[in-house]
Amino acid sequence: MDTKPEIAAELKQRCYAINGLCAAVHRELGPFLNEYMYQEALQILLDEQSISHKREYYFSVVFHGKPIQHKHFVDFLVENDIIVECKAVDKLVAEHRQQLWNYMRLTGKQIGILWNFAPPMDQAEHYYLDTTDGVMYMF
Numbered sequence: 001m002d003t004k005p006e007i008a009a010e011l012k013q014r015c016y017a018i019n020g021l022c023a024a025v026h027r028e029l030g031p032f033l034n035e036y037m038y039q040e041a042l043q044i045l046l047d048e049q050s051i052s053h054k055r056e057y058y059f060s061v062v063f064h065g066k067p068i069q070h071k072h073f074v075d076f077l078v079e080n081d082i083i084v085e086c087k088a089v090d091k092l093v094a095e096h097r098q099q100l101w102n103y104m105r106l107t108g109k110q111i112g113i114l115w116n117f118a119p120p121m122d123q124a125e126h127y128y129l130d131t132t133d134g135v136m137y138m139f
Contacts, residue, residue: 011128011139015113018078019124021045022115026122035088038117039075042086046078053078059107074103082111088118092125101136104129 025041039055046053057077061068076084085100096114104112110131116123128137 007128008139011111011126014079014082014111015126017049017051018082018084018113021049021051022084022113022117022124023122026117029117031118031120031122033088033117035086035117038088039086042076042084046076051078052080057083059103061106072103072106074107077109081109082113083107083109084113084115087114087116089116090118092116092123097125097127100127101129104136105134 021042024045025038029037029041043053043055054077056073056075058071058073060071074083075086078084083100083103085096085103087096089096092114096116100112100114104110104127108131110129112127112129114125114127126139128139129135130137
């Protein structure tokens, strides 16, 4: 575990229900589908479990005190502070991680989940952004 031990258990607990729902989506739909199908299925399960979330959560970036007009969005913002990025690719690569890390840094959200639904064995990575020192930890 790369994160600070004192917060690792709390982080895992915060992500437990989301992990279970993502695994259920993969188990029920299977591999090799379009990313949007997995996103929609995850949204259905989040709704069924009454877990607070926003799909396609839009945010703006401010540069030198001025908003950049192009808006970015994350796949899901769960419980107002967990970013969930869904992928349907052969394997997770550095660009996918960097995308999630940028979203976390730019929104100030400290918890991020990167979930790859496409492979026969789904992949998940969990990250914590320590905003005091700007360091990204895997947990």
